[in-house]
Amino acid sequence: MRRPKRLRSLWLLAALGVLTLLMLVSITIGSREVGWDDIFAALGGAADGFDRAAVATRIPRTLLAVVAGAALGMSGAVMQGVTRNPLADPGILGVNVGAALAVVSGMAYFGLSSATSMIWVAIVGAGATALFVYTIGSLGRGGSTPLKLALAGAATSAALASFVTAVVLPRNDIAGSVRSWQIGGVGGATMENIRVVAPFLIVGFVLSFLSARALNALALGDDLAAGLGERVAVARGAAAIGAVVLCGAVTAVAGPIGFVGLVVPHACRLLVGVDHRWLLPFSAVLGAALLTGADVIGRIIARPAEIDVGILTALIGAPVFIYIVRRRKVREL
Amino acid sequence: MTVIHTLAVENLTLGYGERTVIEGLDLVVPAGRITAIVGANACGKSTLLRSMSRLLPPRAGQVLLDGKQVHRMPAKELARTLGLLPQSPIAPEGITVADLVGRGRNPHQRMFSRWSAADDEAVAAALDATSTAVLADRAVDELSGGQRQRVWIAMALAQQTDLLLLDEPTTFLDVSHQIEVLDLLTDLNQARGTTIVMVLHDLNLAARYADHLIALADGRVHAVGTPHEVLTEETVQAVFGLSSRVLEDPTSGRPMMLPIGRHNVVAPV
């Protein structure tokens, strides 16, 4: 179904509007009630007093949620395009856990502590895991069917999670920081973190966005895509690297957050269709909105405590995942 | 030798979800003969067969075996009388031929019963009947398509039923294996009087091997009778939407259908 360009632009504008609104909400509302003049003061840079300080922490937090959500949304869309698999998602493919294992190993065995080195390590871990899971999930008849990939991912996640525990358990020194990071939250965001991760995210975004047209061709199958003049291996590789960089970087600063990459592209497809040149940016915007919204909810419903955003995305995302599986005609293996 | 069983369908309506596939169907399967069900894809052939073997409950109407409703009979009792070979049977990885054929004895065994000599005999007879005895210790997944199909038939034989239903038993086989399987089924029918009902997609093979043909179109019976009665140019047009010429097949004396497309057609003499 051809979607008129105007409709798609409208949806994109609407999504941007929702995102802006959520960003505002995120800054103004939280586990602590704050007055308007304090909010404006904090936006201007003042951080004295509890109220202003509270707002001051919300700014980087909101920013991180937006950026991370965008990265995850786009990464999921790219992964689904590269694998031609509607269930591809950094969480399901175990990529998050792979990044986590890399980070934890770096912390425990190589004494890594700088944010930059952690991000590099996370990206390498994410990439290795993605490759691994994809390879295993593609063996045998039928290539990488949704089921085989999801199972390979789930099994690899479980395996790697055990390794993470094995690494962390004897190390009381890093256990505390690992624990809070592991659930997946933007709570510890600082402008410093964001500054460090920004270049990686930019690279990831650019690579992914440039792959948009190639992904459209790949959607028809490798043979057809090659017949249409695409250099299949190169296009796939570049897109995959973009996706991996995005989710590896996000995992390094915010812990493993699942389901955003799964749910957002599906919703986007319903609204703007399957042309990746629209799908990718829209997934980024919607992903940002979803994560920001989830973070806001997490701060509100359990006042004065917070629910980490990773938990919320799982609670929201899993039912959507189930809905997607139910709607599709899934052939018996 | 074999008990005569009557299998009939009365006013049967079947469907999946909101889709109705078969409506108000009446049918009688002649005992001791080979019956073939033919029709276009999605006309309801497999659905009908599945309903006759109790896999699909009817929306309306009934399937009657010897006058009793099939869907009310205890599962094992039915399985001793009526055997089914479904379309894509699954063989567990690594299972041997003898083992798989042995599974066919399930309807005759109680919950904790031991294997009896009668069971072994039945399995052996089934293996011999299908010439698969020499394959008995091989793994099923290593066999060729034709061999594998023979093994599945052997399993159905081990059930020692008087009726055998087969859903597209020849579909994925190459032509020599197709003939092998159909010849085997004919042997079965002639030696033991087993009533055979099979869904076939190849009209010509159906006409050659069946005593009784049923042509389905859009969930209704379009034609019923001997191959000569059913396989006519008119039936082919109605069921498949295809023009054709129907001649007598010189090798079997049965009717043979030659499809007519848009190219490479010689003007009739």
Add this chain to the structure above:
Amino acid sequence: MSLLATHPTGSTAQAVAESRARRRIRRRTVITVLALLIVAGYLVSLMVGQTNYSPADVLRVVFGQDVPGAGFTVGRLRLPRATLAVLAGLCFGLGGVTFQTMLRNPLASPDIIGISSGASAAAAFSIIVLGYGSTAVSIVAIVSGLVVALAIYALAYKGGVAGTRLILIGIGVAAMLDSMTAYVLSQAAEWDLQVAMRWLTGSLNGSSWTQTLPVFVALLVLAPVLLGQSRNLSMSQLGDDTASALGVRVERSRVIMIIAAVGLIAFATAAAGPIAFVAFLAGPIASRIVGPGVSLLVPAALVGALLVLVGDFAGQYAFGTRFPVGVVTGVLGAPYLIYLIIRTNRAGGSL
């Protein structure tokens, strides 16, 4: 050539009977060896440790005599722990292989499709937030396990249950439940590592008889139910249609098997946590050593028990730090797990 000509079936029948006997003997041998290994492992866990005790001492404690020194260590610490290890392992093995056979996919194990996650989340919740005692926790766990199984089944039901859909939905549900467990743990008043380890990966630290008893009862009641369904389980390997054609009441036996398997898993999880991979690995390992075509229920149960027993012992004494059994089975099981996936995918996927 007519293939149905009079043909002496005597020799074929003999060959058939012989090959069946061979398979039965192999299975019996494996079962006996596994049982002996378990007994040996059990005794070793009682005897060996920070202090070693002689077999005579251990046996005296087992039979209720009061032995100074050994009485506490062996009787109060090691005995319930080793017993729970065996019982939980039996439960996980049975439950796991049942699901894997039913769903015709070794990767469709209760610990992956959310059953264990459900029991574990419920157990963690009732212990940490509600402060329930052992029996209540077990009951909550089994109810939750069944609710989750029912939910997954219902969600996957669309005019019948496609195994594929069930597995995928199970993965989604597992993710949801795991995040709930993580949340409950993060909200715990103190970060009790022991408790966290138990509910995240499974641990036998601090096992007591009160925890062990419900598992024993579950095994006593549910294992015979499952073993009674053993033949139906074998038939279901052939696909629902064929099984139905062979006289199996497919839906009915499936429900019975699910309830029994979930019950076993839930009770074991309530006592020891979701010990990683035991349910997953027991079936495939049993299948490898016993061979195709025979009932795997008892062999898998025994493999499960052995895995937990050995894993726990290794976790306590084989490495510098004390690792809970879940970490050991997780780390050691992971390579085999990956190998299994590779092999399964190459071959096309069935147990």
